Amino acid sequence: MEPTPDANTSLDNREFTCPYCRLSGTVTKDVSCPNCGARADIRLLESDNKWEELPGAKDRAVIQFSQSKVEVQGSFVPMAEFTMAASEAVWFAQHKLCYADKAVSFESIQSMNGLTSMNLTGAYNQIVRATGPGHFALSDNVMGELIMLPLQTDQSIKVRNFCFVAASNNVTHGTIFHHRYMQRPKPGVPSQHNITYYENNPESKSPYRQAAEPNPQRVYFHIYQGETFMPMGGHEDVFTAKNGPGWVLIHSPGNTRFRDLAANESVHIHGSSLLYRDPSVQAHVVVEIPALSNDDLRDRSQIQVAAHGPGRIAVSTVFSPEAPLVRDVDRSVGYNEKTTQFLDWRLR
Amino acid sequence: MEMLLCSWCHANNQQGLSQCAVCGAPLNSDDRVSDSGFREAPKLRDMEEFIFSSSTLQIEGKYVPMVEINLHPDDSVYFEQHTIMAKDAQVRLTKKPLNGKRRAHGMPYSVLSASGPGFISFSRDAPGELVVMPIHEHTELDVREHAFLLASHTVDYQFVRIKGLANMVHGGNGMYLDQFTANGATGIVLIHGSGDVVQKTLAPGETIYVEAGKLLYKDSSVSLNTVQLPGINSGFMGNHVYVAELTGGPQGGRVGLQSAYHHSVSE
Numbered sequence: 281m282e283p284t285p286d287a288n289t290s291l292d293n294r295e296f297t298c299p300y301c302r303l304s305g306t307v308t309k310d311v312s313c314p315n316c317g318a319r320a321d322i323r324l325l326e327s328d329n330k331w332e333e334l335p336g337a338k339d340r341a342v343i344q345f346s347q348s349k350v351e352v353q354g355s356f357v358p359m360a361e362f363t364m365a366a367s368e369a370v371w372f373a374q375h376k377l378c379y380a381d382k383a384v385s386f387e388s389i390q391s392m393n394g395l396t397s398m399n400l401t402g403a404y405n406q407i408v409r410a411t412g413p414g415h416f417a418l419s420d421n422v423m424g425e426l427i428m429l430p431l432q433t434d435q436s437i438k439v440r441n442f443c444f445v446a447a448s449n450n451v452t453h454g455t456i457f458h459h460r461y462m463q464r465p466k467p468g469v470p471s472q473h474n475i476t477y478y479e480n481n482p483e484s485k486s487p488y489r490q491a492a493e494p495n496p497q498r499v500y501f502h503i504y505q506g507e508t509f510m511p512m513g514g515h516e517d518v519f520t521a522k523n524g525p526g527w528v529l530i531h532s533p534g535n536t537r538f539r540d541l542a543a544n545e546s547v548h549i550h551g552s553s554l555l556y557r558d559p560s561v562q563a564h565v566v567v568e569i570p571a572l573s574n575d576d577l578r579d580r581s582q583i584q585v586a587a588h589g590p591g592r593i594a595v596s597t598v599f600s601p602e603a604p605l606v607r608d609v610d611r612s613v614g615y616n617e618k619t620t621q622f623l624d625w626r627l628r
Numbered sequence: 629m630e631m632l633l634c635s636w637c638h639a640n641n642q643q644g645l646s647q648c649a650v651c652g653a654p655l656n657s658d659d660r661v662s663d664s665g666f667r668e669a670p671k672l673r674d675m676e677e678f679i680f681s682s683s684t685l686q687i688e689g690k691y692v693p694m695v696e697i698n699l700h701p702d703d704s705v706y707f708e709q710h711t712i713m714a715k716d717a718q719v720r721l722t723k724k725p726l727n728g729k730r731r732a733h734g735m736p737y738s739v740l741s742a743s744g745p746g747f748i749s750f751s752r753d754a755p756g757e758l759v760v761m762p763i764h765e766h767t768e769l770d771v772r773e774h775a776f777l778l779a780s781h782t783v784d785y786q787f788v789r790i791k792g793l794a795n796m797v798h799g800g801n802g803m804y805l806d807q808f809t810a811n812g813a814t815g816i817v818l819i820h821g822s823g824d825v826v827q828k829t830l831a832p833g834e835t836i837y838v839e840a841g842k843l844l845y846k847d848s849s850v851s852l853n854t855v856q857l858p859g860i861n862s863g864f865m866g867n868h869v870y871v872a873e874l875t876g877g878p879q880g881g882r883v884g885l886q887s888a889y890h891h892s893v894s895e
Contacts, residue, residue: 351662353824354668357755361662374869380857386858415663421889422888
């Protein structure tokens, strides 16, 4: 880990460009970014392989939006306390509510309940709009960091499912399903067609030795009849700012790291660690067969997600349990003892 | 002599101190309150030390902090039996009589008392913060069930079952409240909050809504009721959102919240 030469050592009231949210602004009194709350007084840390630490919103950081603001409280399971101006609104998932005073008015967003609520929260919780004036606070329920993602007009961001905390009122939500129920495998149809095999051994003459090919459609695959593995979760949330700049507040379990992928630059990550990505970043599943493996050891294969630039990508250090072991999918026997573990953040 | 009042635990401190001698809360400009009146729990440093009666108490660790106590021969502390980590052989354990029967996690609920001299340590198994709450004379603190780590022998303890069908069905604040009162001298209660802990002092008659699972403690003067969050009502059978309504009494009162929901099952 080496600090970059152009490390940001700016203090309050200085103009600077945040290395995390990429927006310019004046450093606040708490020496944090006015747009995302990240610390502005530390040296930007970049690891040898280009991953940077995304520090999350600092304790006591204040982020202003319109006439309202949000203040971060805590460092283990941080809360976001909103101070809402009159007639300004944000929307959030009901189960993230910590406290509220009586002045805040709440209403269900009927059009976003039901399936949208399922996608956003993992349950039929309420999607609620809170309108000022007044105070209320939100938080997740696991150790981690609050990440503020400012969005320019018509800018979108893809976020891991169930990390959503709140969004500004002009941000819309969409869903990208990784698994379409109409594409369940049919009996007799080879199920490996959704996998890119990748054997990390240049000297191998195995037919599995091939480069990972970018294909955004390959974000899931069928392991066995009726079983589908989705390393990036069942879906991703897509947030878009309409009619002006907006923001999305997400909770990242554990710590967060991010990097900029150049055009055609690729990186393999643990699928469920993916926190967010720019829409320009494509991702698909690869199964890497470790070098020195032979056919008998093919069940040691590693399931990964290949992300292809250009664009930002962020990962969190707390993710789902270890991906299931994958055996040679050409064989249709021997799966009973190894059941696919679907990613399910709802259990957390 | 002019004294500094700790805004967290309400203890008096000598002028010139930057930190409360009783609970460790800042007494200087670091004691900041958010716009809605919440202040963060004192950030107890690793290896921070406190004195109660004639014994010393030390906080160890940051994420799942533990407490180590050097008990004086005249002192004792009591605790839920499953929170003990280690003790010297000469520390004597006795069962503390309770005011009723109660079960937790399918097991009989029991509180043990440890008498000095010797070392004894405790922790709960959840990431979070420890809060040192002094119990002064004429004060009573209501704590969420299974959240107190230990209390000194000068503090009386009893538990009450939370009343009301709405509380039981929709509350999420548990079945019981642990109540602590001083029986003469000032004592201390250590509370483990999951995640981060914040506190607000409610003015008389002031009301806030709290997600019941995040309620950690309150002064007994603060009333607790489970109500529907106004404005949210959709669908058949009503997808209501239930929250705890906390209202300050004639003298106001403190409310402590934890940012992570951690519920221990009681029966």
